Amino acid sequence: MLHLAEAPIRAGKASDFPETYRRAFRWMLLARVAEEKIASLFRGGRITGGVFLGKGQEAISVATGIALKEGDIFAPLIRDQAGRLAFGESLLDFTLTYLGARSGPMRGRDGNVHRGRPREGLLPMISHLGAMVSVVNGMLLAHRFQGKKGTVGAASLGDGATSTGAFHESINQAAVEKLPLILVVTNNQYAYSTPNERQFACSDLVDKALGYGVNGHTVDGTDLESCLQIIGGAVQLAREGNGPQLIVASNLRLAGHGEHDDSHYISSHFKELPLGRDCIEVAQNHLLGKGWADASALEVWTRECAVQVDEAVAHALREPAPDPAQEEWCALSHRHLAEGNSAKF
Amino acid sequence: MLHLAEAPIRAGKASDFPETYRRAFRWMLLARVAEEKIASLFRGGRITGGVFLGKGQEAISVATGIALKEGDIFAPLIRDQAGRLAFGESLLDFTLTYLGARSGPMRGRDGNVHRGRPREGLLPMISHLGAMVSVVNGMLLAHRFQGKKGTVGAASLGDGATSTGAFHESINQAAVEKLPLILVVTNNQYAYSTPNERQFACSDLVDKALGYGVNGHTVDGTDLESCLQIIGGAVQLAREGNGPQLIVASNLRLAGHGEHDDSHYISSHFKELPLGRDCIEVAQNHLLGKGWADASALEVWTRECAVQVDEAVAHALREPAPDPAQEEWCALSHRHLAEGNSAKF
Amino acid sequence: MITYLEAIREAQKKALEIDPRVYLYGQDIGAFGGAFKATKGLAQTFPGRVIDSPISEDAMMGSAIGAALQGMRPVIEMQFADFSTVGFNQIVNQAATMFWRTGESCPITVRLPSGGTPGSGPFHSQNLEALYAHYPGLIILTPATVEDAYSLLLEAIALDDPVIFCEHKYLYYHLKAESLPETALPVGKARIARTGRDATVVTYSAMLHEALAAAEELAENGWEIEVIDLRSIKPLDTDTVLASVARTGRILAVGEAWPWGGVTAEVLARIATDGFNLLDAPPMRLNSKDTPVPFHPNLWGTHRPTARTIANALRDLLRL
């Protein structure tokens, strides 16, 4: 996997918490800047299909990605740009996929948030909500068969996805098998336009943990420090053999469902609550307040992010689009068993 | 609907608890005797397909059926013979369906436990576990649209069926819509051969209630008195507008999964626990102990049940089998839109 | 001018107006008006009858079936046809079997926003009509025109049987008509969209427009291609197709779905068995390729049949 963005940020050793915090913050920043760039390309008509942003979700996402190690599994969802970067996905995978480049990991066959590299533990989501969790279970089961120890698997879900049968079957399966699954549910108050009260009736989604016999954790998703601690702690628990961990993080989606959506339906009430804060602003203030970074460092980081993003976009824009004539129209790895490669079939 | 079995048992007015108890007991007895008869016909090779008994489950089932009124909905599962009778299903529906008679409610098209009369609120189960619950939700939604008040809908499930996505989606749906759904989960310790510990990891299935935001109740499923009180109470709560009620009843399946199964896998440990008791014996002792019935009454009731069952079986055995030549091979109610009535298509 | 999407909205509006048993249920279809705005304004006009559902396709379908049994006429919107695979069991095993098992009809309408558009990719582009048609007990409608989007949807809601309504997203905004129709062919009748004498193209949904363009192209060289819009793929109007083949002697079936067991297979099997002696040349079919639907427009444009590939197939069929 390409690690265009890795060098500058991973430079510092993550020996102490302020350093981890800074590192996490810089992934968040990079994700934010990268997504803003894609959004502007979208507005300029340069992106085909949907564009989905993680604005407001970076703290939760990065805390998940950063807690994972090589050999772990990560099944991100649509708002996980920050976590993907922290887990090790290259920024180029992001731009190449959004631009449908032949050289991207999805080769133009799939786009936008539907990308991954299964060999490196990064699962390419299918759209059907909830469907990735049991796939993570299976990878963890395989680790168990193969005698790999100490690995974990994390999957992201939204409040809305908790209503799917797939969510239920898979968390239950993980509980029965005592798998080291970390299920991060980001309750951003809405599923597309649908508010929580039309989605579930429990007072807190974490109340579901008891009914599955798994540990439950809640966290303020706007606060990077809490996210690093709670999610990091849950990952540790899973790693040490304590079975599945359900984390419910609260925040507000600070963008449309996709960039086509003006999200007018989001109640202004939420915007005034602490959960309506922008986690990047919160983290920035925290950095400054604690003296873990000063204004000029923030400026440098922002500039560095812009440079990386511009490079990744420029690179992707130069890459050739897929060529249907050279495309291998074959859905099987055993090519001789595939049918219908002629247009007539 | 025919009510062959109704007259003698419903004769007494259910004005007081002992009377309700007696009434419930007699449905249990009738169910037990009827099922034993079908089992013996099965052993004699007179029944095609599977035979599934509710032995050990009668108290829970009858308490559900008896708490329902005309206009209510009931979606029984495979072990609900007692509840079906109490709800008003005729014993003939049972025998005619098991024998595949043309005159039965399923006309030989479906058999054994797959029967019902939707117009009378009795849903014919499909086999896919969990699938009936949301159908009950829909009927209750319709009642709401139609301004029908005070009706409830009950659905039965087993411990195993709680692992289905359908269970999850439907109880959540009922909670969101605050529907008067009563979900009776009978934890008989096994799903076919699979013990609880391979099915779920929570310490008690009722712990799921909190995570859905619904009321939860537990009950000793071997004790008719508790079943009548707890299930009856839950039905009352739903009827009064308190939303879905999840009831978890514990017992042991005292028969094979079906009559083809010797259930050798059932741990003898369970058989010695209180939950391994036969609810009919428990109820019989209770009746005698309380002086609500004497030995001769029990004998009379048993004889009456045998007579009713014999009649229903004899009647069904005389009924003609379906005639393929007269069968209307048409899956649509708009016959003119159906295709393929010729064998060639 | 009214678009295909607006026609779908108008049909739902009319159904809500004329029939108190009708209600709509789906994700984000209430105040928000749906992912495609097919129900825009309806929640406001019909309070309590246009209901947001949780993301629970199985329970959505199950509850619709229950409500239908109890006398209602639910119309369910799947956010994309592709997500109906999660509610599949309720549709094919509960709704589709209900009448045959119990004699009670199950009048539900399931709207499936179907088909490919550029950039939609493998999970927002599927055409699932053949899946549902394979199961007994369902009616499958595939409107290709604004008029049919309106009239077939109204008829679907009025029918006592479960209907899978495959509306094509590619036509939502593109396709326009002067006005909504007053009368229409009934469900089960195909329509001759263009008359011809040299060959018959049988198709449906978005592919109709590609086929018409191909016919137009061949007309420049004097070929007269008859184009049939199936409208309903179950029931499938074999008679109209046979009558056309009787005139032209040649048939090409075109579908946007995958080839194996799709509409084109069913059409050709019927024509081969019942119209064998009417054929002057081997029948032909053209489908999308047997891979998932690609995201990139370059690939997508090659994956599905187009006017160009249809015209080429027709030249083959005419042995040009």
Added chain:
Amino acid sequence: MITYLEAIREAQKKALEIDPRVYLYGQDIGAFGGAFKATKGLAQTFPGRVIDSPISEDAMMGSAIGAALQGMRPVIEMQFADFSTVGFNQIVNQAATMFWRTGESCPITVRLPSGGTPGSGPFHSQNLEALYAHYPGLIILTPATVEDAYSLLLEAIALDDPVIFCEHKYLYYHLKAESLPETALPVGKARIARTGRDATVVTYSAMLHEALAAAEELAENGWEIEVIDLRSIKPLDTDTVLASVARTGRILAVGEAWPWGGVTAEVLARIATDGFNLLDAPPMRLNSKDTPVPFHPNLWGTHRPTARTIANALRDLLRL
């Protein structure tokens, strides 16, 4: 003597023996040995590799996909094919698209106990091969013999692509062979089960035996019917079928599944397009009726094709 069911068990046993990546997962398949005893004794012989699952078909399939990505070779038993509709999404959208999307193969085998037996009714009798074949990315096997039950299952597990293995419950105990085969035709090759020159019957799974009986019946009057066992319905061995039709000039396709878009539709569409000029008579097909599968044996026996109805169809085909 070894039965079809025993062959399935032996294939799983052998796979567990020769390949440490193989494990089995399904409801009640562990100590209990499965609803049909297809895994009897295997949990004891291979501790930890034959695992009871919760009643969660979606998660069963999803976990198999994950394990396959991570280098394992899961074999999933659905308790009945009919229940795979609940795990449908993972099969068709996750497993089937994996290789095409990511270039990573997804070697899972899904065993579907399929098909009708007397008294099984609408929800324990289904034949779902056409559903899965419609989606790109899956291989669909339909063994009709004890030998194929063994060799195709072993090959399925060895293949790098997802395989839907449709084993027929009617054959489980009835069908017997002397011994397990040492060699076998590969996946994708049909087998000529009986040679003939007057007409070709193309079929698969349990219907093979009905077709052979029908051929036997017609043989009494001197007719020589060729019977082809497809073995694999995707890929479908069109070449073998075409070669047979080239000899006989007549074809009848027979399937136990529902008619619309089933195997018979696909076979006839291919023969009509690619073998039109080989045909001396209109091709024919015979399927189960377009209703759910009935419970009562009287109805069931009429719902599906039988030796008698196949023989009748053949007489039609031969214009007798």
